Amino acid sequence: MDVSILGAGPAGLYLAILLRKAGHTVAVHERNAPDATFGWGVVFSEETLGALHDADPPTHLEITDSFARWSRIDIRYRGEVVRSSGHSFTAIARRHLLAILRARATELGADLRFGSELEEPPQADLRVAADGANSKTRQRHFRARVSPQGCKYVWFGTDLVLDAFTFAFRETEYGLFQAHAYPFDERTSTWIVECAQGVWERAGLDTATEEESIAFCERLFAEDLGGARLRSNRSLWLDFPLVRTPSWHKRNLVLLGDAAHTAHFSIGSGTKLAMEDSIALAASLATEPTLDAALTDYELRRQPVVERFQQAAAESAGYFSRTAHYTSYEPIQFAVNLLTRSGRVTHANLAQRDPRLIRRIDSWFAGRAIAAPPVFAPFGELPNRLVAEVSTPDEVAARVADGYGLVLAGPVEVDSASPADWRGAVALKADTRLGLRLTHRGARAGAPCVAASPIPYGPFAPVPTEVSDLDAVLRAFAEHAADAAEAGFDLLELDMADGHLLAGFRSPLTNQRTDEWGDRHKFPLAVLDAVRAAFPRTLAVRLAVTDWAPGGTSVADGIAFAKELRAHGTDLVHVRAGHTLPDFRPDYQRGYLTTLSDRVRNEAGIPTLVGGYLTTLDEVNTVVAAGRADLCVLAEAP
Template sequence: RSRGHVFTGISRKVLLNILQRRCQTLGVRLEFEHEIHDLKELEGADLIIGADGINGLVRRTYAEVFKPQIVVHPTKFVWFGGDLPLDAFTFIFRRNDDGLFQVHAYPFDAHTCTFIVECPEDAWRRAGLETATEAESIAYCESLFQPELRGRRLMSNRSLWINFATLRQESWHHGNVVLLGDAAHTAHFSIGSGTKLAMEDSIALVDALRRHHDVDAAINDYEMERQPVVERFQEAAIESSSYFEHVARYAQFDPRQFAFNLLTRSRRITYINLTQRDPELVRTVDAWFAAAAQGSPDGALRLSPPPMFAPFRLGNLTVPNRVVIAAGPDLEAAAGTGAGLIVTEFVSVTEDGRITPESAVLDRPHQDAMRPAVERVHRAGSRVALQLGHAGRRGSMRPRSQGVDRPLGQGGWRLIAASPIAYTPHAALPREMTHRDMVHIATVFAAAARAAAGCEFDALELNFAHGYLLAGFISPLTNRRGDEYGSSLENRMRFPLEVVDAVRAIWERPLLVRISASDWMPGGLELDEAVEIAALLKLHGCDLLHPVMGQTVWESRPDYRRLFGVPASDRIRNEVGIPTLASGNVTTADDVNTILAGGRADLCQLDGFQAS
């Protein structure tokens, strides 16, 4: 049980009675049992408010103006009542032969509760609920949740199994017609904000009408005020609903971590926020996390640090804490950061694999310069990974100080890639790699691994992301080959896996691979394929995955929101069963602790900090 969470609920009938009494006091004419079938019936009104729900007449009448976007969620749910008194929001998870079912229950009044049952569609079908009557659905759920109901009854009011739909719209008004509540927007029931948002819409509309004598100005003011607020709630609701749609991936979690993960699912509650709400729960999670990290018996530690300061065992390497820093050109500058793991800048395995003329290449002078830097990092107590890659079609570019992805004029070099496709319209056209080229590249990656061992690097990170050479083989946007190295994912992964195998034959220390979890472009890689890629890399000896996003093609559509890379890390870690490094606008210790304690990653890269 988690404490410190304020829950406010009221019976809908009680709320409606309060509002009706207030209307009567103000002299508002109330009219019931008169259904409006055409808005022409309301001609002459100064203002028409559509508060008739997601399927209401008002929204449908002006759909071409409002431009609705409706996303139907994959799980099935049914809305019951129950004669079970509750004093807090309650989540119940039960698995039977049909699948995993979960309950979202909360107090309705002193004697009853709302009892929402949700499950995947395949579980719903296996249970026979697709054809069940209301009475049969109630009987099934009462039997399944008998331990929690303790003989109490579930109650139905046209309780049908449906899919939730999230509604977004470009506009909430047309002329003197304005929408509010579920007619304008919906947010998944798992964050319990539907009625609250509708009432806040109403308050904001009234306030806008008081501020403006002109109805049109008031409506515009209302929409400008409320849309950003609602969008934030909808983003939280999407995170929350996604958690429940995929909750089976967390079934193996320790109950303490499961609870923390559930409470922080929408990103509105974080580690610090939960520490303020329920310090005892956070202390319990910290103690469990630290004991597990150190291999100590559960409950053996009297004092426990936050998760970011717990050690992490990566293969045969112990990383002293969970924070990762991306080093700049001066690796020694990162030595005093205190990060558990420092990852070098992109270092090319060949001269013609550089991104720019200034890019590092793992030649003899660079190795000689790196050895003392690695030694200093070790003396400071950190571990260090060498990031190896080949730019492929993103090579022969000007230094970043002169702009991003601007090709060199004079002084450029020839490029190779999976297919002869230029990175930008003005970039050089690469040559399609032959099998001989592939053998050479795999060989130089292996030689680079041997050199890295000589420099005493603790780990390697192979860069298979961001549109560089190996990423170019993996993405269908950049691999148009007709041989055994193109077309299917298995074929597209063939050469990258040959590189991994060549490196693994030389390198016995931890091996990390950075992959593109999404190309952020229609027709490109998406997270489903990234999960398959991660599983293949795990089979070939990869110790940790670092999923990143975008840059595979220059015209990709980035979405650099806060923690944008964490969902990919979470899914890969918990579906494939491989440690992950999360990055993507992870900027605070609170972010890091929230991600780690929730089991969404094993290491976190602080992206707002770059040692240089």
């Protein structure tokens, strides 16, 4: 078969090598000169190395001969260095990697044509576009979504030879800067500097020259660099382009590597994914009977892997864009939050890789040397971080026996039931604390019902009457709160979620009042004040942080409202989202409420309780140790 490849990056060259070995005729077309490479070092995992070994032992040997290897991550933050060991990284100079691949491709008889300015791969039996994240071929022939992801960043090199993957954080008058740095040969390390758009502009970097940017970053990280210089290689400030392409091939044209998909640099997987694409494509071409079948097979094999990495990369990029909110953390918790950012590393993984670090976080978390995992650390008066929700008094005893820190009972509807119904359960609680949720179901109560405005909860649902006697509702909440205090409950949860009455007042989707209660915060806060006055112990608010619906409340609205809740004496926010009206737009990924909880906790400055279908103690340990929530509802997996 006659194959034309556009782009002599790692993906294109590696594919050329593998296809030459399979006996195909291969031409590689590259716009730039052979040594005009950009970027410094690239990172690989052990798993990728294994795949490279199987695919082409000679290049594997050369690559591993010149690899930098290390097993530690240093997190430099607030004048401390938290060191985590037991990891496994390898990196190589991108320039050197390309030289090895070029030499091998040439040796195998691939036709490498540099300085060849093309818009797409020329005619051949198979045309491969490996022309990078800004692929012209993709723009011409494929539907793709490209959007900026994460912060502003710039890619430098430095003469400093690091012995660990290093994350360095520096506060400035403009905001927080962070560096991602790692060694890649015996003389040089990669040093990527990153900051939020606003920070970048305030620091004047949007108008700075390349030399000025280097000077700024050298001053900023002077202590971390220990006198070493930063070096430029067309080092411009960039937005990371997130590329997602639903389909990677069309007739005999196929996308490879960054041309098809990118993964944020903070998980260091771009080159790895690109070279694994080459291996998969070569394998599919070898095993499938037709070109069509091979390209389909390649796509079927690679897309799920790429999606997993893109999901992790999105979590990681999101974390690095929020770091300014974590600067009140102690260094050890800051480090654990960083290490577990993408969801790929958990408390349990770290306990295996780096037991010393886990002992340190556990004992820091518990405030004493002999410590159980974070889930078993007390929180205020609660003996641990686990919460169970029960809807009948009979379930309380079982959950107490299971050892939950908090059993959250209810809901009790203020217009129809009484906390006294749960009095028997209060007697059972032992060490476990018992909470009660107070609600008014509003538009979801069934006919007849009342709500902020006459908007039914979905099709065929009863149309609620606009509630007029707000004082009566407020008094009912306050009286029930007093009854709950009298009955001996340790915690009261006020329901402002799930499309119930108070949530309905807070959302523009369901509050269209023109009277004073059209101020959407006013009635929920009035009820909160009355309940706060009547209940002396811990007061939680179950909050729909966002409606997850067009025209509804945003995450930023929810965080702003959580600050008001705190100012009005709320002790804890139970994070919920959606359900304001039935057809909302959730994303039920694992831990789907965790990032919302993280944002409320760290941006509104209030403790949080989160559910979101967390089914394992490892998830709970990770969430609470990283400071993403204080308490977790543990769900039962099937």
